[in-house]
Amino acid sequence: MELNEYPRPANDTGIGVHWTVGYAAAVGLSKIREIWIPELKAMGVKWVKVFNHDGALDFCELLLAEGLMPIVRLYRPSPNPGRLGVKELVHIDSLIRSGVHYFEFNNEPDVDAEWKGGRVPVNGLDITVENTIATLEVILERGGMPAIPALSNGSRWDLVGRIVAAGRRDLFDGPVWQAVHNYARNRPLDYPYDIGNQEGAAFTERFYRAVAAEPWQADAWRGRTLAEVNRIRYDRRNPGATIADDHACWLAYEHFDALNRKHLGRSLPILATECGYIVGEDTDPRYPATTPDLHMAQTLESCRVMMGTSQRFKHAPDYYFCTSFWLLANAMLGSTSAWWEGQAWYSERWPGDALPIV
Incomplete structure (x- = not known):
């Protein structure tokens, strides 16, 4: 199946969001229709990732009626090892009849937490x-x-290659696509090709001070002086590094596309089902932690990348269909899981109940 044969929403921007971690319609369809749909449209959102909990069918029908494309995860806690049950199959049939196309049935099977018993077995890849x-x-x-x-951010598993090696290349004749979680961490959008990673280029005092001066809930530099940050950047530089060396970044889709072309001789559609920047993330000490303002600037630029209007970075390739920025809302969309509240774009934790990006 060719890339242009896969359905996309009308006037596609490539911009998508992960709706919430709870029930899709927990706050009621009327509130979603009156408040949240206009919010999505104002941000240029065209794709929405949701779980198949109760209410998902009606919610997906609303999205489709409003010109938005749902991506449905058939949610099962600790889904590995395992296959879909009767409940999930009934949901699939109902959703397909309503016009839903895209389905996820697993999540990061290379991670211990996604396995019953809390550990990936030695033969976990084979089972998966x-x-x-x-x-x-x-x-x-x-x-x-x-x-x-x-797979998890930066994973070295190659599921497409293993499926082909198992003699099932024929499956890719059908409308199969690849889900990615291309979280950017606190790295720039062009990592690993940015000048900081390649050459260890120093930050200016002006940039350092501007980031440090932002009033938020933490210190973006984690107590490190400008001299300390620049020393770390120089010591940990990686001249000549490519996406094959480190794909724990926004450009992870390039890594998976290279594998797909190697195994299949062509690209598969790649759709992010989780991605983007998270406020407070500080995985890489060569860069500042993601502040609300940095989150806004980097997310906005990634939207320009998707729409082909960025003046700083290369535009998204045709095989990379959409983002699914984590996380639109948590409590404000009815989720009772407080764990995710600090990662939500819309939250009472933020001034004005929302991050600057919205």
């Missing part, structure tokens, strides 16, 4: 490949478009 093949078949038979499961 076996169950992925079986589930792809089931969803394809029903007329859905299933995803190759998204």
